[in-house]
Amino acid sequence: MSLDVDLDHAREGFRLSARFSAAPGLTALFGRSGSGKTTLVDIVGGLIRPDRGKVAVDGQVLVDTESSLFVSKHRRRIGYVFQDSRLFPHLSVRRNLLYGRWFARANGDGAAADLGAVVELLGIGALLERRPDSLSGGEKQRVAIGRALLAHPRLLLMDEPLASLDEARRAEILPYIERLRDEAGVPILYVSHSVAEVARLATTVVILSEGRVTAVGPVADILAQADTADGGSVLEAAVVRHDETFQLSVLASAAGELQVPRLSAPVGAPVRAYIRARDVMLSLKPPEEISALNVLAGRVVAISPLANGAQADVRLDCNGAALTARLTAKSVQRLALAPGRPVHAVIKSVSFERS
């Protein structure tokens, strides 16, 4: 899948001006609320006509204002999972699920997904005869995802599908979205303003700020620049074992071993650790007799002072994995940090949060 977007759209004193191409996998549109994420997704989905520009999926042009081309939303075959699920209140869960598939079949799309497989993927078998009203928020979102999938879309848009849910419900849905990304093979454009979600799910990240694309690239490279709000880094890891005595999980990453609060993921499962820059401490010598459980050896790659000059983000290379530490300018000077200098990054286990 490739998605090419190049458009300008103005409304009510707001300007969206976006240009990017997305690679296969899950592309996260990341930015604060009001940065134009939903408008952008609505344009891709065909709910809004852009003032100017072009959108193409897999080379097929869906909108091109120059040649006055506009493919209406029911012909786009783009699934849309809305923030507010939008299940049809007068239809059962089963009929909601089958709604889109019926049109996909009617259009001669023989490859339309199998109900049983989607129901199994999303764990909604027990809900089929229920009415949308009687579902919890998390169940509604899973049904909405299933409904979009069964229409056999070539691209799935997800507009903050977890925003209206509490932490527990989020944790319940995130694994299903991961399975979707890895098993269903449907490319996804995922809108979020949560760093944790993006860090966990994204393959590619597009950062949107005040209607403009400020960065595009693989998640590990981009997230460090994300709005510099916390400038965190992502480490790909796998669960090695669980320490039941202390309720910890041990993860193996390229940078080294990490101990984090007990995860529910099984041993061997791939996970992503998101480490906020301000949670990382640097030491020139291997620290001894400290409480922090995680010490990663690395080398300074670059030091970029933040806008106010009092702090700096120090980028490290820990055995190939990128890690960022946010320090005061004073600490940078005291340790005489400079590119190439070997250091030890210290991260407290309690600073990890489950997403």
Next chain:
Amino acid sequence: MTPEEWTAVRLSLLVATTATLASLPFGVAIAWLLARRRFWGKSLLDTLVHLPLIMPPVVTGYLLLISFGRRGPIGAFLADEFGIVFSFRWTGAALACAVMGFPLLVRAIRLSIEAVDTRLEAAAGTLGANPLLVFATITLPLCLPGVIAGAILCFAKAMGEFGATITFVSNIPGETQTLPTLIYTLTQIPGGDAGALRLTLVSIAISMAALLGSELLARRIGVRQMAA
């Protein structure tokens, strides 16, 4: 009840049912246009639809007479081309009732369409349904209670319509003499009071049955949507 009274009751039911069923598709279409679309002349259409509600019924009846009468431009055309005659026929009474009930029908349906969440319609669109199918599978089922309410209002109005009917198609026994026009006739002749009272009771019974029926129907639809 006398045979004359039975005939009038039967005719009234026929006229009101025909008027309601025949105007329903047009009512739904215009209500949808007014609720969901922006177009040039929208307020003009809105005004035209509501005009019979505001004008004296006699004026509406007279306008029907000069346009749909045998010599009226539309009436002559329909009679010559399709053999459809309205003047002094029960079909004319149905037309008059339909025109008088139309504003009530459109109003109720329009309000219920406006209450349907357009975001659901957009969601149906992204799932592959074209606008017509979105209407048939999402909008219409969700606004059905309003459609029923509008149809009942239209039916009730048609059962009671007097001014436009008598002006347009007169008061011919067996052809255009409906329940209200017969009651009127009976009150004008000596000894007609008993008949007028009987028909009044029939009229009340039909109105109540219609209301009850719509109530039951609405509840059944509610239950079916619940079970679906």
